[in-house]
Amino acid sequence: MPAQERKIQAPQPNPETQAFWKAAEEGKLMIGKCNACGAVHYYPRVICPFCFSDKTELQQASGNGMIYTYSVMRRAPIPYAIAYVTLNEGPTMMTNIVDCDFDALRVGQPVAVAFKDTENGPPVPMFTPT
């Protein structure tokens, strides 16, 4: 486990992402759901990336998923793990794996969302092994 916490840059919410970050402040991970084709996507978009419908809304994800692939940035001043996590709902998101022994990470490992505070901004969704 890193001795020092890495500083995380604050996201810049815009009108399209405001509801997503508001939910993040409440500890909720939101994904996009299309009411035209039924598919879910991440990151949430106003226009469905599958059928181009604008009948999309936010849906709360379970926050559980598994590591699809990862890479540990050991040369950074404070090492960190960047990863693609496939959510149980289906979409894959680029994120960081935190609060764990990087040497014990493996592909397919189950993880759960862990929101990390940023400097003067909403918390960002990262993941930790379960």
Ligand SMILES: [Zn+2]
């Ligand atoms: Zn759609």
